Amino acid sequence: MDSASYEATADEAMGEPLEDSCRPPLELTPLTDRGDARVRRIFLGLASVSVLIMGLIVIFLFREGLGLFRTVPVADFLTRSDWYPTYDPAGFGVLALIAGSLSVTAISSLIAVPLGVGSAIYLAGVSNRRVREWVKPAIELLASLPSVVLGFVGMVVMAPMLQEWLDIPTGLNILNASLMLALMAIPTICSISEDALHNVPREWAEASYALGATQWETLVKVYVPGALSGIGTAVILGMSRAMGETMVVLMVAGGAAQIPSSIFDSVRPLPATIAAEMGETPFGSEHYFALFAIGIVLFVITLVFNLVAAYVSRRFQQRGSATL
Amino acid sequence: MSWHSIKARKLRQKAAFWVFRGAMALVVGSLGGIIVFIVAHGISAISWEFLTAPPREAMTQGGIFPAIMGTVYLTMGAILVGLPLGVASAIYLSEYAKDGKTLAVIRLGIQNLAGVPSVIFGLFGLALFCIFFKMGVSILAGSLTLGILILPTIIGASEEALRQVPATFREASLALGATRWQTIRKVVLPAALPGVLTGSILGIGRAAGETAPIMFTAATFYTLATPTSPFDEVMALPYHIYVLATAGTHIDQTRPLQYGTVLVLMTLVLGLCLSAILLRARMRKNKRW
Numbered sequence: 255m256d257s258a259s260y261e262a263t264a265d266e267a268m269g270e271p272l273e274d275s276c277r278p279p280l281e282l283t284p285l286t287d288r289g290d291a292r293v294r295r296i297f298l299g300l301a302s303v304s305v306l307i308m309g310l311i312v313i314f315l316f317r318e319g320l321g322l323f324r325t326v327p328v329a330d331f332l333t334r335s336d337w338y339p340t341y342d343p344a345g346f347g348v349l350a351l352i353a354g355s356l357s358v359t360a361i362s363s364l365i366a367v368p369l370g371v372g373s374a375i376y377l378a379g380v381s382n383r384r385v386r387e388w389v390k391p392a393i394e395l396l397a398s399l400p401s402v403v404l405g406f407v408g409m410v411v412m413a414p415m416l417q418e419w420l421d422i423p424t425g426l427n428i429l430n431a432s433l434m435l436a437l438m439a440i441p442t443i444c445s446i447s448e449d450a451l452h453n454v455p456r457e458w459a460e461a462s463y464a465l466g467a468t469q470w471e472t473l474v475k476v477y478v479p480g481a482l483s484g485i486g487t488a489v490i491l492g493m494s495r496a497m498g499e500t501m502v503v504l505m506v507a508g509g510a511a512q513i514p515s516s517i518f519d520s521v522r523p524l525p526a527t528i529a530a531e532m533g534e535t536p537f538g539s540e541h542y543f544a545l546f547a548i549g550i551v552l553f554v555i556t557l558v559f560n561l562v563a564a565y566v567s568r569r570f571q572q573r574g575s576a577t578l
Numbered sequence: 579m580s581w582h583s584i585k586a587r588k589l590r591q592k593a594a595f596w597v598f599r600g601a602m603a604l605v606v607g608s609l610g611g612i613i614v615f616i617v618a619h620g621i622s623a624i625s626w627e628f629l630t631a632p633p634r635e636a637m638t639q640g641g642i643f644p645a646i647m648g649t650v651y652l653t654m655g656a657i658l659v660g661l662p663l664g665v666a667s668a669i670y671l672s673e674y675a676k677d678g679k680t681l682a683v684i685r686l687g688i689q690n691l692a693g694v695p696s697v698i699f700g701l702f703g704l705a706l707f708c709i710f711f712k713m714g715v716s717i718l719a720g721s722l723t724l725g726i727l728i729l730p731t732i733i734g735a736s737e738e739a740l741r742q743v744p745a746t747f748r749e750a751s752l753a754l755g756a757t758r759w760q761t762i763r764k765v766v767l768p769a770a771l772p773g774v775l776t777g778s779i780l781g782i783g784r785a786a787g788e789t790a791p792i793m794f795t796a797a798t799f800y801t802l803a804t805p806t807s808p809f810d811e812v813m814a815l816p817y818h819i820y821v822l823a824t825a826g827t828h829i830d831q832t833r834p835l836q837y838g839t840v841l842v843l844m845t846l847v848l849g850l851c852l853s854a855i856l857l858r859a860r861m862r863k864n865k866r867w
Contacts, residue, residue: 290759300666300670301671304691305683308694372598380595402816403840403844405823470594500695500696501789528697529700532700532701533794545701549698552697557690560689560693
């Protein structure tokens, strides 16, 4: 077969399906994969777009963000906590914003990890199959709740409640933001942990039962250790989600750029700062560059979280037939 | 009763199980409670006028029609970007890729893309689409940003669907003399279609609910004009909620409208997600192989 008809076959292959009547007889299909190699390259190109985008994200964040460091030293940016971007002279210290992000992430993990992993253990080891079949998809459904809805609930419902109950000046604080972030992270943590527990080989559990262990002892000493890498991954991904979540902290954390001293203080986490200020910032100003620099900090922190999660899931991979 | 007696062990089991039941109940209760609360407070705001009319009287009256349409445009645009790219990537990963450096790099790219915070997508969209490519704040820029945001979701679901098609299907087709691409197009993709569809619906749901990526790339507080070109800016449901709840001058007066808008958005997103879950459950039940 000459090369011209290869071209034709490859082009047909990319186009609409042919009518049955005009479909070439089977024996005309090239026996080699030469026409196919072109298709393969096209798909490789399309699949590489994700890598390209990832690269572009890095390039554009740094291209815009590094502009700040022409006027503000990196050390000042990272170690000072005076965030007064619109004052004269302006202050561009992000330490308070980082502290804000870390505090809400930490407190929300304290709430979300026990509840998320606890619910996963319930689903995998305590509930019967019927309950599991219903609750697992329900948890997945709850994971898709838009963050602006949780932000709204935190702002309109939770804040006045906290303010009244605890008699504090504002309900828009670390505690409230952490509660709402926990509600975002729990479905993620629960769902991934449950998968990990579910994938622990049955034989391990059977061996444990055969030795006379109770269901609970088997759960704690066989299932949970067996699924530890999956649970670890789940926890880190949940924390990463809380760290990068924008709308909840924008609406609920209170917005004060200060290093917190109690969980009833207002904070201004990194994503909230970007979201709140980018709208009014003229393109190319120092403030504009500073917000991209914050983007770099946030990007690097969440990237570390995700790389650690990937490492944990690979390094402590489940043994036997249980590979997550 | 000793610590090790079977009775004590059973008792401990019972106590522990109740703790976990409690955890589960708390999770389902609080998240379910939020949904019920929103429905209870929002339902009274829902009317034909609310869904089909634009806002009036400085947002204190009228409806949210432009915001609904804006969200529809943005999500349609996002899926136009995300679906072809996502399915093509999944086809490469499942059908063509061989283990090696290239595959590892692509997987790393997709994994990390999935972990990028949504506000960073917003910054990226602003810098690349709005400013660098001079699209301005527009439906086009917002759709592209949302499209790449949902790319990992679609790739993940599609790849799983493709991988679940049995190898024998492909072998039968190849044995008949079909090329690999013909096999994919005529055999593998049709068999994987429901799974791909599930992934797309989840992607649409995600795109409809996101706020941060469209804040600086597509959304505007208020516009009466129906968009006539992809370069127009639009109102969008999530952004509308944010603005009504935080920035208006009549925050308390618009409270019912806020609940109504939240209810509409929540119904839209959870409805899409629910249909994806039901579709998947049905697919698993009716699987022919």
